[in-house]
Amino acid sequence: MFHxxxxxxxxxxxxxxxxxxxxLILHGCxxxxxxxxxxxxxxxxxxxxxxxxxxxxxxxxGAKERLNNARPQDPTLFSHQGSSQQQTDPSLQELLSYGVIxxxxxxxxxxxxxxxxxxxxxxxxxxxxxxxxSSSSQRSHRRKHDExxxxxxxxxxxxxxxxxxxxxxxxxxxxxxxxILGSRYPRAYYRCTHQKMYNCPAKKQVQRLDxxxxxxxxxxxxxxTCHMSSTAPSIAPPPLIQDPxxxxxxxxxxxILPPTxxxxxxxxxxxxxxxxxxxxxGSSSGGRGGGGGVGGDAGAPSAAATGSQYxxxxxxxxxxxxxxxxxxxxxxxxxxxxxxxxxxxxDKWEAGGGVGDKENR
DNA sequence: CAAATTTGACCTCA
DNA sequence: TGAGGTCAAATTTG
Numbered sequence: 001m002f003h004x005x006x007x008x009x010x011x012x013x014x015x016x017x018x019x020x021x022x023x024l025i026l027h028g029c030x031x032x033x034x035x036x037x038x039x040x041x042x043x044x045x046x047x048x049x050x051x052x053x054x055x056x057x058x059x060x061x062g063a064k065e066r067l068n069n070a071r072p073q074d075p076t077l078f079s080h081q082g083s084s085q086q087q088t089d090p091s092l093q094e095l096l097s098y099g100v101i102x103x104x105x106x107x108x109x110x111x112x113x114x115x116x117x118x119x120x121x122x123x124x125x126x127x128x129x130x131x132x133x134s135s136s137s138q139r140s141h142r143r144k145h146d147e148x149x150x151x152x153x154x155x156x157x158x159x160x161x162x163x164x165x166x167x168x169x170x171x172x173x174x175x176x177x178x179x180i181l182g183s184r185y186p187r188a189y190y191r192c193t194h195q196k197m198y199n200c201p202a203k204k205q206v207q208r209l210d211x212x213x214x215x216x217x218x219x220x221x222x223x224x225t226c227h228m229s230s231t232a233p234s235i236a237p238p239p240l241i242q243d244p245x246x247x248x249x250x251x252x253x254x255x256i257l258p259p260t261x262x263x264x265x266x267x268x269x270x271x272x273x274x275x276x277x278x279x280x281x282g283s284s285s286g287g288r289g290g291g292g293g294v295g296g297d298a299g300a301p302s303a304a305a306t307g308s309q310y311x312x313x314x315x316x317x318x319x320x321x322x323x324x325x326x327x328x329x330x331x332x333x334x335x336x337x338x339x340x341x342x343x344x345x346x347d348k349w350e351a352g353g354g355v356g357d358k359e360n361r
Numbered sequence: 362c363a364a365a366t367t368t369g370a371c372c373t374c375a
Numbered sequence: 376t377g378a379g380g381t382c383a384a385a386t387t388t389g
Contacts, residue, residue: 175381
């Protein structure tokens with residue numbers, strides 16, 4: 001298992017894609033986690049340990065190389081040099097926004113978090129979501145067949161409030177939750193907090209995967225028009241784009257977000273993630289306390305986090321290369337580095353245990 | 362009191 | 376008719 005790694009291939013343009021770099025980081029994290037799990041068995045096998053370490057290192061080294069090779073002037077990659085949002089690679093933005101970078105941040109900034117295995121981002125067609133009853137996903141009188149829907153899989157936060165889906169820099173208000181036929185976990189319905197004030201049509205649905213409790217399937221419907229709000233996030237929203245990674249359904253109207261002020265934040269800013277060192281709380285900030293504490297709602301997020309989930313310090317994406325660096329450079333500083341980096345996570349969620357949702361009405 | 366969540370009821374459509 | 380999506384009253388919280 002340690003040696004089936006996707007070795008970076010410098011000559012392969014595809015693997016030079018920064019997205020691949022993120023994939024490498026994740027893979028490296030997994031290898032490290034795996035190594036941790038087998039540390040006891042391999043304690044007296046220095047050669048194996050060495051090889052495993054090499055594998056892990058090569059993963060991060062490859063990632064770092066890719067990140068360093070990413071040319072800022074390349075509009076398809078990182079265009080964080082004051083370029084407009086339209087110049088950025090949307091799929092990359094989505095990746096960064098919805099999971100991969102979150103995991104990297106979790107690992108590197110805190111070094112106290114275990115990595116979700118299999119927490120890769122997978123955008124996919126809603127019509128092929130694997131849910132038993134996806135065929136009627138666009139019903140109701142408000143159903144709009146021409147409305148855009150983007151579905152992606154997002155790993156649950158690795159620290160703090162893991163009930164929350166990963167931060168997406170918007171404020172959402174939950175307006176419903178429902179048991180879905182054939183699904184173990186309920187689906188939560190959110191709309192933009194600023195729906196009324198700004199007539200923002202954006203919605204999202206969050207549901208855990210049946211077979212992976214630690215991965216959310218998030219479906220975004222509609223596009224935000226509320227980015228000018230004072231309480232809305234200061235960074236530009238994830239663009240709606242056509243991307244092999246993000247399959248988009250036909251959309252009648254795709255409002256063009258005016259490239260003004262905050263909405264036109266350069267990618268550097270857009271990619272910025274606020275990191276709260278030491279806070280460790282991924283909890284919803286804008287949220288008022290989970291109201292009616294009646295039934296348990298552990299099956300779905302009680303709130304969609306807002307832009308302040310990560311705290312204060314802003315870390316820009318290119319820093320990921322350095323973060324990978326930091327992981328290795330700091331590893332030896334701790335007598336128990338692996339444990340420091342990958343502490344055992346308590347399975348906070350007992351599968352199905354927290355789902356206190358009532359049967360459908 | 363405002364804003365948020367919870368949850369039963371209702372609506373629409375395949 | 377049943378499932379998915381939404382509404383809105385009740386409730387909670389700061």
